[in-house]
Amino acid sequence: MGPAVIASGRVIPELTIDGTDVGRARPLSGDEEERVRRLAEVVMPPANCAMIADTKPRQPRAPQVAIHAGLDAVAEAMPEAQAHRRSSATDRSPAR
Template sequence: MRLLANVLALEKNLGKEAHSVGAWRQVIRLGLAVIASGRVFPELTIDGTDVGRARPLSGDEEGRVRRLAEVVMPPANCAMIADTKPRQLWAPQVAIHAGLDAVAEAMLRGPGTPTVLGHGPFTGGVARQQHAPALAQWNDALRDGTNPHIDRPPDPVQPPPPPAPASPGRPARAARRPTATSPAG
């Protein structure tokens, strides 16, 4: 998905690709914009797998999803289709939301994710089933809004702050990495 997002985000092929490629390009760009604004909602699927959802969407973004659903529908020739003429995508808004979620998952997970974020739920390199009852209860309360202590999802992963600017006359120093023979700090 990361490679696909990079390819589809390029501007040089605009107008030269198939209609469906142009529509899915817009879906991926919307997903990247939602992620860039820090709106990734952690959730457990029905089978207990930890996933990230590109949520919540603003009213304007939901409007874009509806417009994209209309655009994606006619050339739906490689997905589940309704038994209607002309052939139409079975549930285009569901497919687009699934595409947004796939972008969120692909951008937030990778081989180095556990190294940076640890080995807990929602931080693995791949989605995993979670079996802790407390996590399932947390997820249910978060989804239903029934827990008074949970009024919003946990803060999304934030990028590290930029390095401090150099003071006049002194170059900026990179943070020192601890080694096996030197103390951290």
């Protein structure tokens, strides 16, 4: 689902709290949100065991949060990979 969201141009630039520029895979269609919800229902506990740092006692993140984070990671990685491929192709061009 992540590559399809990115291929359709649905990457929103955003700044994190610390000022880091990131890309978010948004907005998701209603069907995509439903897929996220269904996936979250069946995800095994070890797959969603990331903890929320500022809670006492520490609490696990909701599976939907982990899935959205994965989609955002795809949004971040794909443009960087494309830029790397372009720069690598330029680096291999014959010198004049």
